[in-house]
Amino acid sequence: MHLSNAEPSTATDAEASTETELDKVIALGREIVLHTGTHPLSKQYVGNDLACTSCHLEAGTDPQAASFIGVATAYPAWSPREQRVITLEDRVLNCFMRSMNGTRPPNGSKVSVAMTAYIASLSQGQAMKMNHEKPLGPKHVPTLDIDMTTGDLTRGRELYANECAYCHGDAGEGSDDGPPVWGAKSYNHGAGLSRVPKLASWLKVAMPLGDPYLTDQQALDIATYVNSKPRPEFKLQDHLPPADKRGEYNAEPPAAD
Numbered sequence: 014m015h016l017s018n019a020e021p022s023t024a025t026d027a028e029a030s031t032e033t034e035l036d037k038v039i040a041l042g043r044e045i046v047l048h049t050g051t052h053p054l055s056k057q058y059v060g061n062d063l064a065c066t067s068c069h070l071e072a073g074t075d076p077q078a079a080s081f082i083g084v085a086t087a088y089p090a091w092s093p094r095e096q097r098v099i100t101l102e103d104r105v106l107n108c109f110m111r112s113m114n115g116t117r118p119p120n121g122s123k124v125s126v127a128m129t130a131y132i133a134s135l136s137q138g139q140a141m142k143m144n145h146e147k148p149l150g151p152k153h154v155p156t157l158d159i160d161m162t163t164g165d166l167t168r169g170r171e172l173y174a175n176e177c178a179y180c181h182g183d184a185g186e187g188s189d190d191g192p193p194v195w196g197a198k199s200y201n202h203g204a205g206l207s208r209v210p211k212l213a214s215w216l217k218v219a220m221p222l223g224d225p226y227l228t229d230q231q232a233l234d235i236a237t238y239v240n241s242k243p244r245p246e247f248k249l250q251d252h253l254p255p256a257d258k259r260g261e262y263n264a265e266p267p268a269a270d
């Protein structure tokens with residue numbers, strides 16, 4: 014069974030019959046990454062119209078757009094945000110609170126184990142590396158080499174209207190062709206993409222979908238514009254599960270952000 018690309022499994026009957034329990038859990042994790050907001054195991058933890066694959070393109074198998082390939086080799090890692098060492102599972106769960114504007118699923122829950130198993134499967138055979146500085150895998154999005162203070166709102170508004178609105182809507186509200194990029198149904202102010210340098214760098218390698226052709230300056234102008242728009246505030250307390258479902262949350266709630 015091949016899980017290293019986003020195509021449906023092409024396993025033959027002979028291969029299928031050798032599918033192990035672990036293979037099944039990994040396949041379940043991939044389904045949840047693709048359909049996070051509608052899958053029965055994950056939808057209760059999602060607070061917007063995004064799925065993990067909205068940003069980790071092709072279920073994280075796109076080599077450039079916040080790829081999951083190799084990510085498991087980078088954990089455990091020091092997290093400056095949490096001021097703790099975190100595991101891959103923690104990293105997965107924290108994404109629910111911020112990028113998905115939802116609630117952190119319990120450690121060890123079926124949904125958490127499946128997603129973490131899927132993501133780990135995309136690092137099979139790769140060498141592990143302790144990460145003493147930040148929780149990012151070897152293929153993380155490189156930060157654009159541009160003065161991040163030079164983003165221009167007016168140019169960004171025009172570029173958005175011409176290059177993005179036909180999929181993401183004039184008011185960022187999303188359409189059948191692209192999820193919301195601002196407003197109540199998008200990522201919140203605690204998400205990585207809510208920071209202009211991160212969004213600009215991600216847009217450069219990810220958007221427009223299938224043909225990312227923006228210059229560094231265009232990516233920065235558009236990121237400056239998109240992130241000037243309203244989106245949900247982030248208050249950590251609102252995104253943690255009840256204390257008895259939390260396990261040991263790896264920061265001091267409420268944290269500074």
Ligand code: HEC
Pocket residue numbers: 046049063064065066067068069078079080084087104105108109112113128132148149150151152153154200204205206211215
């Ligand atoms: C709004 C966009 C967005 C969504 C939705 C999102 N993420 Fe992320 N995630 C990011 C960005 C950006 C990073 C930083 C990656 C980078 O810089 O390459 C990240 C990082 C991660 C990492 C660490 C990657 C690494 O290189 O160490 C994991 C694991 C992860 N996300 C899992 C998830 C899961 C699981 C979901 C769904 C529950 C999810 N993310 C939803 C944007 C998003």
Ligand code: HEC
Pocket residue numbers: 063066067068070071173176177178179180181190191192193194195199200206216220221222227235239
């Ligand atoms: C052809 C349609 C299309 C175009 C054009 C396009 N996108 Fe996207 N975009 C998508 C789709 C679809 C996704 C989700 C990926 C998936 O589900 O596979 C996405 C995801 C995103 C995301 C992360 C998820 C979210 O909604 O926050 C952002 C941010 C984004 N696009 C911004 C842009 C910007 C800015 C432009 C213009 C430079 C752009 N896109 C152009 C279709 C498009």
